[in-house]
Every structure is written in structure tokens, then in C-alpha cells.
Amino acid sequence: MASSTSVDKTQIISDFKTHDSDTGSADVQIALLTARINHLTEHLREHRKDFHTRRGLLAMAARRRKLLNYLKKHDLEKYNELLQRLNLRK
Template sequence: MAYGGTARSAIAAAYGGGAGNTGCAVAQVAIITERIDRLRGGHFGEHARDRHGYRGLQGLISKRRRLLSYLRKRSLIAYAVVVNRLGLRR
């Protein structure tokens, strides 16, 4: 199942301030987190030996980590809010 624009715009509306604001760092972190959760929960449950998909998952995790690092440098308050809201850094 493809990750369509409607789900992406809904996440952007919830985290980025508007449905079309998918470019802000907070919305990007939320979108990538949703993709990571879907891969971990659904795809790798069925396809446990998918090593190429696992490499893509590692790339998504790295991209999210870099975005969070950028967000922490720019606005510590926004970083804390998004981390708590998404349940990251347990």
C-alpha cells in the first residue's frame, strides 16, 4: 500500500499547522515516524527477511534523527513538544 497524499496532509495538518505545510521540520518528523511505524508493524511482520527494506528503514531512521537534531538546535521547545507528542526517546 502506497503512502498517499491524504495521510501525509492529515499528519501535516495535525503537526505542521496546515494540510499543505509538509515542509516544516516538525511535520517531516511526524510523517517519517508514521512511515517507520507502518514498516515495523506491518511490512516486516510479513516479510521478516526483507534486507533491502530493512536498509531503507535504517535510512528513514537516520533522516528522522538528523531532522530531530536540527529541530533541537533551532527550537528546543518545538523539539520537546514533538518528541513527547510522538512518544519518541522513551
């Protein structure tokens, strides 16, 4: 029942996993959050007054920022690679 513009979680997980059964590493979580943030950003361009979605988007961005800070502190190489793969600036 997902729309054609929704996030394809299985594809993202398979692209960013670090081992075969990986579904929750920081890399995967950041990639999933980035996809959802991009999806909601497009939604908010059309529906400017949807403040409930805006609040959720800000919470997701904050969660992604915290995960990126964790990754930066623990594995700087992986952090830089992930920023490049996801086209994030920092």
C-alpha cells in the same frame, strides 16, 4: 489504490503544520517519517527477510534523527513537544 494500513499524509500534515501552507517544516517531515517508520516496522515483523525494506527503514530513521537534531539545536521547546506528541524517546 493505497491500502488501509498505509500512511495518511494529509491528516499528518494537518496535525503538525505550523501555518496554513506548511507542508515541509521539520515538524511535518519528522511526523511523516515517524508514521512511515512505524508502518514499515509492522511490515518487517511479518516479513523478517525483507532486507531491502530494512535498508530503507534504517535510512528513514537516520533522516529522522538528523531532523530531530536540527530541531533540538534551533528550537528546544518544539523539539520536546514533538517528542511527546509522537511518543519518541530520547
